[in-house]
Amino acid sequence: MTTLDDRTTSRAGGAEGSGPTVADVSGPSRLAEPDEAISADELQLAARNHGLPLEALRYDVTPAGLHYLLIHYDIPELDPATHALTVGGAVGRPLTVGLAELRERPRVTHRVTLECAGNGRALLHPRPVSQPWLVEAVGNAEWTGTPLAPLLREAGLGPDALDVVFTGADHGVERGIEQDYQRALPVADALRDEVLLAYEMNGAPLLPQHGAPLRLIVPGWYGMAHVKWLHSIEVRTTPFDGYQNAVAYRLRRDADDPGEPVTRIEPRALVRPPGFPDFMTRRRVLPAGPCTVDGRAWSGHAPVVAVEVSVDGGASWAQAELDPVTGGEFAWRRWRYEWTATPGRYVLSARATDASGRTQPVEQPWNRGGFANNLVQRVEVVVPAE
Numbered sequence: 001m002t003t004l005d006d007r008t009t010s011r012a013g014g015a016e017g018s019g020p021t022v023a024d025v026s027g028p029s030r031l032a033e034p035d036e037a038i039s040a041d042e043l044q045l046a047a048r049n050h051g052l053p054l055e056a057l058r059y060d061v062t063p064a065g066l067h068y069l070l071i072h073y074d075i076p077e078l079d080p081a082t083h084a085l086t087v088g089g090a091v092g093r094p095l096t097v098g099l100a101e102l103r104e105r106p107r108v109t110h111r112v113t114l115e116c117a118g119n120g121r122a123l124l125h126p127r128p129v130s131q132p133w134l135v136e137a138v139g140n141a142e143w144t145g146t147p148l149a150p151l152l153r154e155a156g157l158g159p160d161a162l163d164v165v166f167t168g169a170d171h172g173v174e175r176g177i178e179q180d181y182q183r184a185l186p187v188a189d190a191l192r193d194e195v196l197l198a199y200e201m202n203g204a205p206l207l208p209q210h211g212a213p214l215r216l217i218v219p220g221w222y223g224m225a226h227v228k229w230l231h232s233i234e235v236r237t238t239p240f241d242g243y244q245n246a247v248a249y250r251l252r253r254d255a256d257d258p259g260e261p262v263t264r265i266e267p268r269a270l271v272r273p274p275g276f277p278d279f280m281t282r283r284r285v286l287p288a289g290p291c292t293v294d295g296r297a298w299s300g301h302a303p304v305v306a307v308e309v310s311v312d313g314g315a316s317w318a319q320a321e322l323d324p325v326t327g328g329e330f331a332w333r334r335w336r337y338e339w340t341a342t343p344g345r346y347v348l349s350a351r352a353t354d355a356s357g358r359t360q361p362v363e364q365p366w367n368r369g370g371f372a373n374n375l376v377q378r379v380e381v382v383v384p385a386e
Helices: 040-048 054-058 099-104 148-155 243-248
Strands: 084-089 095-098 108-115 138-147 163-174 177-186 196-201 215-217 230-236 268-271 289-298 304-310 333-341 344-354 379-383
Touching (some): 054 268, 054 289, 084 148, 095 099, 095 148, 099 138, 108 196, 148 230, 268 304, 304 333, 333 344
Parallel strands (some): 084 230
Antiparallel strands (some): 138 196, 163 230, 196 215, 268 289, 289 333, 304 344, 344 379
């Protein structure tokens, strides 16, 4: 397969004058010019891929219709009655299992916070041109399915197995490469007990946009690893060099930087905006008086152990109170802060720290793809005079 990243522009296939190729429909990635507005292409992506309304942070479990959504290509048309999952490659006993058979296997439910790796991208300067996420690309749902590890062990992993490749049924072209959506996990990560082959979300069959009839759930990792519309698993003895692993989801400083892979979720806290909003700007209006400022915090590296709140744009910080842990180690945690609002203009922020010592930055952690940007949120609040 011809490879392409943001350092090259491919027009593979056919001599000059022989007609268009697949590569002609997509170009290399780029950064926006300093004063460049969001483009029509980006608006089209934003219309297809929606974020969590921040008022929905009030729910411990995000309703399926409010959960963030990212669809790389098209939602494929799949029949649950005939859908099958194959397990092959460097295994002793290749397997093919239908959805009904998967449902007969041990059934578990995990509450998991999913966050898009590009969350916060549109707030970066310079801005990478892509799906223009602000901070809402997140959700916390209950995923039900069967653990992946026993299925891999039944297939018989070879002693030299290195990567496990997951292929979805969604097909498209990206940066000139026609492809099925594929991501790989190192064998050790694929064998974690909590990794699921999921067929239900919040106690109901998966919706088409959330990967029906079968998807992968990798607790603690950014959303690109949770392959939807899953139909095949291949065990490999060499590193997987497919586009989504080797090119797309990399932390690069510039176009020539090979980068580091995007994996686990960096710590983040979000404020549930208080008061009521202005329609256009989403600035908040809050009556003067006592106010409980609250929200959710999470991390894919380790449990959240502290949240700090600022009401003055980061000039000062105060400790918030953390609610007891509910839902398990991979679900978000509620925090709250008691504030007496007086007339004026404020900027509310929260920052999380996890047990590994990672803390949200107050300066942007910039990279060329706009990934893992956990810069603290800013919520503008006006408290009117009486």
